[in-house]
Amino acid sequence: MGGEDEKMVEEREMDISLKDLSKKLEEFAKTRDWEKYHSPRNLLLAMVGEVGELSEIFQWRGEVDKGLPNWEESDKEHLGEELSDVLLYLIRLADICGIDLGDAATKKIVKNAIKYPPKGF
Numbered sequence: 001m002g003g004e005d006e007k008m009v010e011e012r013e014m015d016i017s018l019k020d021l022s023k024k025l026e027e028f029a030k031t032r033d034w035e036k037y038h039s040p041r042n043l044l045l046a047m048v049g050e051v052g053e054l055s056e057i058f059q060w061r062g063e064v065d066k067g068l069p070n071w072e073e074s075d076k077e078h079l080g081e082e083l084s085d086v087l088l089y090l091i092r093l094a095d096i097c098g099i100d101l102g103d104a105a106t107k108k109i110v111k112n113a114i115k116y117p118p119k120g121f
């Protein structure tokens with residue numbers, strides 16, 4: 001494999017952070033002059049719309065096995081896209097609201113663990 005190909009694989013395998021994604025989204029909006037549309041309410045509505053699109057993928061399928069063993073690759077790819085749209089709007093919403101989502105989510109996991117203690121095996 002050539003140097004450029006290796007670099008692309010490395011980039012795809014790299015664990016990207018919420019902060020990195022947030023910066024990419026900020027840049028995406030800035031370079032399109034879309035910052036004026038990215039208000040908290042608009043972003044929330046856009047995210048809920050994407051949750052609807054995500055739900056449509058599962059609609060009428062009946063229960064779905066973990067790992068989606070019988071799904072077409074194209075359906076899995078579509079699922080990845082809709083999950084990403086929800087995530088990206090959520091990250092952008094948090095950023096616009098001045099919430100550090102990584103920090104807030106980590107604190108919430110700790111809070112959840114206190115509220116729901118693990119079973120003593």
Ligand SMILES: Nc1ccn([C@H]2C[C@H](O)[C@@H](COP(=O)(O)OP(=O)(O)OP(=O)(O)O)O2)c(=O)n1
Binds near residue numbers: 028037084085088
């Ligand atoms: N004002 C906008 C519009 C789009 N996006 C970004 C965030 C989402 O990741 C994606 C959403 O794009 P679309 O509205 O085109 O939605 P879909 O990709 O789901 O297309 P479609 O609804 O045609 O299936 O683009 C954004 O940041 N700000």
